[in-house]
Every structure is written in structure tokens, then in C-alpha cells.
Amino acid sequence: MAGIGIDEVRHVARLARLELSDEELHGLVGELTALLEHVDAIRQLDTSGVPATAHAIPLSNVLRDDVVGPCLERDEVLAAAPAAEEGRIVVPAILREEP
């Protein structure tokens, strides 16, 4: 049975660095449960003879040439970040190596 508890919503919100009020958390429990139930309903279908589909149109090899294009202005990008320092974006402390 699909469903999601408030602790799980809080955990995911923390990982996504979303600050949510108790009211918002409770609201999301309901919304996400409804979504998961919908997915659950779809899962009831027998798809054993249906190949996995990632795209509605059969298309392959959409490629571009290796040619340099325009970049964004750094100041513009940094202005959109919560904080910047030495041309870089400030994020909460990272205590482990990259994945």
C-alpha cells in the first residue's frame, strides 16, 4: 500500500534543503500520498508484454557539433545564489567527498 509518513517527508525536505512549516508538511503528506496511490493504481496494470518506454517518439542520435557557445555572466549567476564568495557559490558545509 502506497503512502508516506510525516517523518519521511521531513527527511526528504531536509535533504532538499527545503524549510517547511508543520502545516506545509502535513499538507504534503496528503498530496504525496495521493500521488503515490495514483502510481500504485497504474502498477496494477499488466505490462508484462509492454517494453519499457522512455520516449513517445522513436528517435535516436540527436547530436550537436563540438562548437563553443555563449556562457552566462558570472555576476548574473552569483546574484541568483543565496550567497557567493570569491566567485563561487556558498553552500552548507560539505563533510564528505563527492560521490
Added chain:
Amino acid sequence: MPEGYETVVGLEVHCELATATKLFCGCPNVFGAEPNTNICPVCLGLPGSLPVLNRRAVELAMRIGTALGCEIRPSVFHRKNYFYPDMPKDYQISQYDEPVNVNGRLELPDGSVVGIERAHIEEDTGKTTHVGATGRIHGASHSLVDYNRAGVPLVETVSAPDIRSAEQARAYVIELRGVLVATGASDGRMEEGSLRVDANISVRPTGSDILGTRCEVKNLNSLRSLVRAIEYEARRQVELLEAGGAVTQETRHWDEDAGVTHPLRSKEEAYDYRYFQEPDLVPLVPDAALLEAATAGEALLPSDRRRRIAEVFAAHGAEASAEQVLTVIELDLDQLVLDAVEVGADARLALARAANEAAARPDDARRLDPRAFADLVKMEHDGKLSATQSKTVLGALLEEGGDPADIAARLGYEALDTAELEAAVDRVIAESPDEWTRYVGGDAKVTGYFVGKVMQATKGRADGKVVSSVLAARRDEAAGR
């Protein structure tokens, strides 16, 4: 390695591809730019942007696959989701269960073969820098992110767990680097991070064919780190088993200064990357045009270059030192040797001078005129220069170029004629009666003393080997033989 155990290693080598732009956008792929200057809506994952695959990156990835003898297959891209700020979109686009290259092999110089499980395309992440406590945010520390590398194309080559020692792992990385450079995919610079290695290490009782529990060791930034980390980690695991414990499967970090591995802090989330197929990208199918580009313009692979040297040496009846061959290939000096041999230089001596003296200054050596190098080798081989003199002339040749005969003349290195050399030997013998008696009596240890004295007397112009043979002749005369 303690007795009764063997080490089992599989390597994952990440190689940044030498493209002009990133994997999915037109931002420049360059090293050392000002932070956050090579970024755009696509690599920042801004809403409404769409990735488009770089054709050149695909061609290079397929070239790597071809060189490693892989099967090149239709492939798709997945999103690898994780919570970490080095990717602004919170996922990395990678190839998951349907990679472009599978089932290859890499033969090492010693003849051993390491299986290649896959070599897939993925994008690099941004660079995070940890900043110590500043006191600004209640004394908390923070990190800084530069997204210039986010989206740079990588090929990750995953070996089978076929490697059995730290030395073999080293040989594998050198050989793979040679392949990556030969295909034009990479500059092969490990120090600048163009090549990054992770090692999956386990141990098991010798003779067992069951794999032990492995640890993945990261932060191996040099060949030296790789060798040290594998040796350390294997020892650690054996000690654990010997003490009745068990190895825990985990990711460990190599600390180069301390010479140890330690477990990484556990991730906030378990290893569930929730892979799903990237809806913004379509499958990649190796069609005729791509396959043609994948085999075009390929330079000789290291194995071909070894074979080429072996053939030339065999034709000249010369034996090539395996170690010297590896050195000249790694430093791109094998063509110099072959060119010099072609115009008449002694093969063995040309290889030795290239692998030793020239190799000490590889950049200059690659610019060396092969004919001048050949002339120098000939002068030494013909006895016109002693080994010491030859090395000095080569040093000058590397420094300023020119004609080795002119350099030798300028340095006053005229060939010592036989009479002059014999006179010098006789003078030294006369000056050292005690040592001479010992020498004649069969004490070989004093040979060095005489050679040194003669070298001194001739200001290094004599050839050590010739001096030894003159000494031997004089001894035989003295002994009445």
C-alpha cells in the same frame, strides 16, 4: 602481501575527454578558468533548458571502446539522483545499465590481460572547496562551489577484478593512459585531474576463486598513491581477517600524508541513486558515420608501439631492454629511437641514451633532431666519445641543439688515440705499485681504482671499458701469459 593471501583489484578510471565543449552544452571545456565563468542554463540545470549530446564526445568514447576491443552498442542515458551541491541540478547524467562500450580487454606489457567490463559516457561534477570556520554563521564552516567542471565529458572505464597486485594496477593505469592518449581522447595528465582512479580492493586466500568483500578506495591522485593505497588496504584487510574479523563493504578515502585509508563519513542518504532514464535525451545508436569516426585517425596504441620496436630490434639482431622500451613509449621518445636506428645508429645504445639521459628532459628530447641524436650515438658507439663524454654532449644537444661533433670539439673531446691511452695507463701503474701487485694477484676490486686514476689523468676522455681492457692486457703481460 602476507603469505597465504592474494589481492584482488578492479579499477575505475575516469578520463576527461579532450573536447572543445561540455557534454551537453556549448560551454568551453578548459582547465584553470576563473570560477563559474564556463556555465550556462543547461549545465546549471535551469528550468526550460535542454541537454544536447556532443558528437565529438561520442566519437572519442567510441574510439576508446574500439581501442579496448569493446563491443560498441546502442546505449541510453540515465539520471543518477543524489543530494549534493556539486551538481546544480541534483543529478548527474550517466550511462547506467546500457553503456556504449562493453566486454573489452587490455593487454599489459608483461603479457597479462585485464578484462574491461565497460567504458561509459557521463558528465563531470563541479568542484567543491571546504572552507574552515569563519565565525560568520554562528561559527559554522561552509563550502564553495565552482561549476566550471560540471558537465565536462568523461569516460569511465571499469576493469574486471582481474588485477592481482599493486604493481599490476600501476601497469594497467599506465597502459590505459597510453591508450587514452593514443585515441586523442585525453591528455593523460593525472596531476591535473584529467585522469582519476578509484580502486575496488579485496583479499582472499590464495587459490580461492570466491571474491572477498571489497572496499572502494577514492582520492588516488597519482600512480604512487595508487600503489601505496592498494598495498596498505590489502594489508589492513588481511590483518582484519587474521584477527577473526570481517571486512565491511564501504567507501574509503586515501590519506596520502598519513599513508592510510579511512572510511568516509556515511552519506546522508544510503546508496540509492534512483536511476531513471533521462527523458531529455534520446538513445545513442552506433550508426555507420559514428563507427567510422570511432576508428579514424587513430594513433598507434602502446601495444603496437612495443611490437614495432621489437620488430626493428629483431631486424638488427639487438636485444631491447623491456624497461627502457616502456620508458621511451611513455615519454613519446620511441619514434626518436626508431628514426636514429633508421639512419644507422646502434639500436641498443640509442634506446639506452633515449631512456636514460634524454628521458630526463622529455620535452627537449621530443624536439631533438633524430639525425643529430643518431650522430651522437654513432660517435659513442665508434669509440670517438666515452660514455661520460657522450652523456655530456647529449645534455648540450638537448639544451641548445646543433651538431654533436661541433659540441664535442668545443668541449675539447677529441678522441684519445690508443697510444695516448696506453701511456696514461702505464703511468698510473708505475705510480701505484702496491695496487698493481694486488691487481695482478687477482684482486678485481682495485680495477675501479685504476680506471678512476686513468679517467682523472685524461680528464674524462678515456672510455672506462677500454681502460679495463688495456689493464687486463697489461696484467696478462705481467703474469707472463
